[in-house]
Amino acid sequence: MTRRPPRAAPRRAGKGDAPGRGDPRQRPAVRRAQPVDGLRGRTGSRGRPRPEALSELGGDQVEGRRAVLELLTVGRRAVRRVLLAEDQDPSPQLDRIEELAGRLRVPVETVPRARLDAKARTESPQGVVALARPLDPVPLEELCRPDRAGTPAFLLVAAGITDPRNLGALLRSAECAGVRGVVLPRHRSARLSPTGAKTAAGAIGHLSFAVVGGVPAALSDLRDLGVWSIGLAGESAQSLYELPLGEGPVALVVGSEEKGLAPLVRKRCDAIAAIPQHGALPSLNVGVAGAVACFEVARQRSAAGSRPPG
Amino acid sequence: MTRRPPRAAPRRAGKGDAPGRGDPRQRPAVRRAQPVDGLRGRTGSRGRPRPEALSELGGDQVEGRRAVLELLTVGRRAVRRVLLAEDQDPSPQLDRIEELAGRLRVPVETVPRARLDAKARTESPQGVVALARPLDPVPLEELCRPDRAGTPAFLLVAAGITDPRNLGALLRSAECAGVRGVVLPRHRSARLSPTGAKTAAGAIGHLSFAVVGGVPAALSDLRDLGVWSIGLAGESAQSLYELPLGEGPVALVVGSEEKGLAPLVRKRCDAIAAIPQHGALPSLNVGVAGAVACFEVARQRSAAGSRPPG
Numbered sequence: 001m002t003r004r005p006p007r008a009a010p011r012r013a014g015k016g017d018a019p020g021r022g023d024p025r026q027r028p029a030v031r032r033a034q035p036v037d038g039l040r041g042r043t044g045s046r047g048r049p050r051p052e053a054l055s056e057l058g059g060d061q062v063e064g065r066r067a068v069l070e071l072l073t074v075g076r077r078a079v080r081r082v083l084l085a086e087d088q089d090p091s092p093q094l095d096r097i098e099e100l101a102g103r104l105r106v107p108v109e110t111v112p113r114a115r116l117d118a119k120a121r122t123e124s125p126q127g128v129v130a131l132a133r134p135l136d137p138v139p140l141e142e143l144c145r146p147d148r149a150g151t152p153a154f155l156l157v158a159a160g161i162t163d164p165r166n167l168g169a170l171l172r173s174a175e176c177a178g179v180r181g182v183v184l185p186r187h188r189s190a191r192l193s194p195t196g197a198k199t200a201a202g203a204i205g206h207l208s209f210a211v212v213g214g215v216p217a218a219l220s221d222l223r224d225l226g227v228w229s230i231g232l233a234g235e236s237a238q239s240l241y242e243l244p245l246g247e248g249p250v251a252l253v254v255g256s257e258e259k260g261l262a263p264l265v266r267k268r269c270d271a272i273a274a275i276p277q278h279g280a281l282p283s284l285n286v287g288v289a290g291a292v293a294c295f296e297v298a299r300q301r302s303a304a305g306s307r308p309p310g
Numbered sequence: 311m312t313r314r315p316p317r318a319a320p321r322r323a324g325k326g327d328a329p330g331r332g333d334p335r336q337r338p339a340v341r342r343a344q345p346v347d348g349l350r351g352r353t354g355s356r357g358r359p360r361p362e363a364l365s366e367l368g369g370d371q372v373e374g375r376r377a378v379l380e381l382l383t384v385g386r387r388a389v390r391r392v393l394l395a396e397d398q399d400p401s402p403q404l405d406r407i408e409e410l411a412g413r414l415r416v417p418v419e420t421v422p423r424a425r426l427d428a429k430a431r432t433e434s435p436q437g438v439v440a441l442a443r444p445l446d447p448v449p450l451e452e453l454c455r456p457d458r459a460g461t462p463a464f465l466l467v468a469a470g471i472t473d474p475r476n477l478g479a480l481l482r483s484a485e486c487a488g489v490r491g492v493v494l495p496r497h498r499s500a501r502l503s504p505t506g507a508k509t510a511a512g513a514i515g516h517l518s519f520a521v522v523g524g525v526p527a528a529l530s531d532l533r534d535l536g537v538w539s540i541g542l543a544g545e546s547a548q549s550l551y552e553l554p555l556g557e558g559p560v561a562l563v564v565g566s567e568e569k570g571l572a573p574l575v576r577k578r579c580d581a582i583a584a585i586p587q588h589g590a591l592p593s594l595n596v597g598v599a600g601a602v603a604c605f606e607v608a609r610q611r612s613a614a615g616s617r618p619p620g
Contacts, residue, residue, distance in 0.1 A: 070591070173598045178588030206590045241609055278488030278608050280516045281380070284601075288483045291598045292605045298588050299551055299606075 057184070057211055058192030059135035059204055063125035065093040070202020071130055072100040077205065078133040079106045085116040085127035097128060121194040135192060135204060137211040140218060143181030144225040144249060153227055153249035154297060156290065157183040159215045159265050160256035164190040166287045168199025170254065173291030175203035177298045182209050183218055183251070219253070219268035227251050231261050231269035232293055234283050240273040240293055246300030254290040367494070367521055368502030369445035369514055373435035375403040380512020381440055382410040387515065388443040389416045395426040395437035407438060431504040445502060445514060447521040450528060453491030454535040454559060463537055463559035464607060466600065467493040469525045469575050470566035474500040476597045478509025480564065483601030485513035487608045492519050493528055493561070529563070529578035537561050541571050541579035542603055544593050550583040550603055556610030564600040 062071050071079060082101050088094060101108045111119075119129055144153045156174045161167045167190040171182065190196055192204050212218040219229050230243060231253040253269055255261035266272060275284065275292050284292070372381050381389060392411050398404060411418045421429075429439055454463045466484045471477045477500040481492065500506055502514050522528040529539050540553060541563040563579055565571035576582060585594065585602050594602070 074590070169595065169598070172591060173594060175589040175591050176587050176594050201591060201595075203589075203591055239612075241612070275605065276608065276612060277486050279485040279513075280384070281482065281485050281511060281513055284483060284486050285479060285511075288479070288598060288601045291594075292602055295585065295602045296609075298586065302549075302551070302586060 056186070056191070057135045057137050057209055059197060060132060061121060061194045062130045062132055062197045063120055063122045063128065063194045064198040064201075065091070065097065065126045065128050066201045067198045068128045068130045069093055069097055069100070071132060071205055072097060072104060072106070074202070074205035075104065077135070079104065080131045080133070082106055082108045083116055083119060083129040083131075084108060084110050085113040085125075086110050087113065088127045094128070122198050125194075125198075135209060138208050140183065140210045140212065140221055141225060143183070143208055143210050144222065144227050146249075147180060151178075151301075153181060153251075154179050154301075155181045155183060155222070155227060155249075155251035156294065157215060157218070157222075157229070157251050157253040158189060158290075159185060159253055159261060160188050160259070161254065161286060162188065162190050163257060164193045164196035165199045166190070166257060166285070167192075168196035168201075168203075169287040170290045171196075171200040171207060172203040173287065174294045175200075175206050177291070177294035178301070179252075179294055180206075180208060182207050183215070184209060184211050185215050185218075186211050186213055188256075215253075215262070216264040216268045219251075219265065222251050223268075223270060225249075228271070229253055229269045230293075231255070231266055231272045232274070232289055233261055233266065233272050234274050234277070234289075236272045236274040238271065238273045239276050240296055241276070243271060243273055244300070245297045246302075246304035250297055252290065252293050252297065254286060254293075257286050366496070366501070367445045367447050367519055369507060370442060371431060371504045372440045372442055372507045373430055373432045373438065373504045374508040374511075375401070375407065375436045375438050376511045377508045378438045378440045379403055379407055379410070381442060381515055382407060382414060382416070384512070384515035385414065387445070389414065390441045390443070392416055392418045393426055393429060393439040393441075394418060394420050395423040395435075396420050397423065398437045404438070432508050435504075435508075439504075445519060448518050450493065450520045450522065450531055451535060453493070453518055453520050454532065454537050456559075457490060461488075461611075463491060463561075464489050464611075465491045465493060465532070465537060465559075465561035466604065467525060467528070467532075467539070467561050467563040468499060468600075469495060469563055469571060470498050470569070471564065471596060472498065472500050473567060474503045474506035475509045476500070476567060476595070477502075478506035478511075478513075479597040480600045481506075481510040481517060482513045483597065484604045485510075485516050487601070487604035488611070489562075489604055490516075490518060492517050493525070494519060494521050495525050495528075496521050496523055498566075525563075525572070526574040526578045529561075529575065532561050533578075533580060535559075538581070539563055539579045540603075541565070541576055541582045542584070542599055543571055543576065543582050544584050544587070544599070546582045546584040548581065548583045549586050550606055551586070553581055553583055554610070555607045556612075556614035560607055562600065562603050562607065564596060564603075567596050 062068050068082065082097065098108055116125065116127065116129060143155055146152050156179045158167060158170065197204055222229050227249040229251040253261065253265065275289055372378050378392065392407065408418055426435065426437065426439060453465055456462050466489045468477060468480065507514055532539050537559040539561040563571065563575065565575065585599055
């Protein structure tokens with residue numbers, strides 16, 4: 001199960017961002033920055049998605065000092081308002097949040113601690129809540145292009161992670177390892193809730209997200225787009241370390257916490273591999289397994305040195 | 311900073327398990343299963359540690375289905391009692407917990423949910439709390455021996471992790487990567503609290519722990535015992551991947567969440583290395599960084615194949 005797909009030029013429209021199982025030829029070509037698939041049914045008359053459609057991906061409320069600081073630093077998304085709890089001890093992070101908000105002309109409101117905590121949707125907002133424009137999903141194709149430096153695509157497919165903390169932790173690690181695009185299924189997946197965004201420690205602002213109706217179809221599309229998909233499955237006899245991960249565009253596919261990869265997802269991956277285990281416990285946490293795999297891709301890419309994009 | 315220490319035969323007593331900075335010659339040789347250093351002051355007249363001394367390491371209350379199941383499966387520690395909440399949906403994990411407890415003659419009490427939740431010290435005990443004998447620390451020397459298969463020691467030094475969730479998550483990952491011994495400082499470190507034990511998902515039962523008065527002294531002892539210590543520091547120019555981690559006994563040293571490695575700890579490590587980062591975020595979560603490093607040791611060990619113990 002370790003076939004490498006033939007390199008293919010990115011198509012303009014693919015099944016991965018198609019709403020159902022109909023004939024893809026009947027659907028319009030995907031345009032940059034257009035919301036993907038199922039969201040289309042809820043876009044307004046000018047093709048601009050309505051807020052309730054966009055908010056499907058989440059990211060509209062960000063809590064915690066590190067996550068809010070990163071949101072303001074990245075500056076890719078409009079921030080509507082920052083709420084700070086009164087009577088906090090001085091902190092360089094809080095100073096920096098106020099300074100950045102001022103520079104970006106984002107209103108900062110100091111509110112009683114009780115009001116902030118009532119507004120917060122995580123357990124420990126650390127006295128800071130930011131209200132931002134929700135994240136815009138992008139078409140799958142957009143994730144598959146090399147970056148400006150010519151580095152081949154490096155994607156993470158979170159195929160059914162349901163705990164927002166696990167998803168957030170994995171996104172943070174993936175971003176550090178060089179992942180730039182994330183594929184999330186519309187259903188049975190955690191969203192970028194305040195808890196997920198806080199755990200991600202600002203990673204969501206540096207990543208691009210595609211939301212897909214079905215992961216199996218998206219994996220077929222990735223293959224057509226020249227991206228090699230590797231599913232992580234603890235019981236596989238194939239060691240991840242023996243796969244050539246450092247060459248060309250790759251997508252790591254991580255299954256759900258309880259059930260791992262669904263049968264059809266597993267079938268559509270180009271390779272299935274395990275991180276060899278050396279302990280008595282049955283398995284790694286899903287976020288950690290994903291992190292170890294992402295860093296293995298990064299290690300192999302560094303070892304392979306600079307190559308032309310795949 | 312990548313010197314390898316000369317191999318040395320394990321000493322019978324060392325500074326690392328000495329209570330202070332006094333003359334080590336005045337202290338008795340360390341015996342097997344004796345609690346280490348500072349705990350000695352609180353041992354009873356027969357040299358058996360009193361419960362309050364042992365409980366310093368924690369592990370006396372374990373919560374959550376996976377952690378309790380692993381506690382009973384390992385069977386290395388006496389379990390006094392298992393509490394189950396009434397009115398839980400049937401679950402194979404709960405069945406297995408009851409079955410194992412029955413086999414081990416551990417009393418199982420079914421109690422109202424409110425009573426269980428009142429007893430619980432984690433947010434979500436998942437209807438299960440086990441009361442067990444606290445973990446016994448072991449002398450540092452004991453952690454440094456090859457295992458029965460002749461595999462050289464593989465240690466983790468958690469030098470100041472203060473969040474029990476981070477510590478628990480790191481212990482789980484480390485166990486999966488093949489770590490067998492963990493060094494914890496007595497002060498300014500999370501303990502194996504119910505939260506830590508739950509996050510560790512049963513790993514604490516498979517690991518041996520040494521509690522040390524000071525990490526710098528323990529690192530000197532590790533060097534004398536022939537264990538190579540590698541401190542993780544994100545800003546280091548030395549890539550972890552370029553170090554020969556697959557040969558001989560190693561100890562990975564992970565610093566605190568906020569401040570990383572303390573200056574004296576850093577100075578005493580045989581090597582300081584970073585996991586190369588490829589993203590925009592400033593750093594990985596400490597537990598994930600430790601996990602990635604542990605699995606790099608495991609990868610290099612597998613690649614090196616079977617060698618005689620170092």
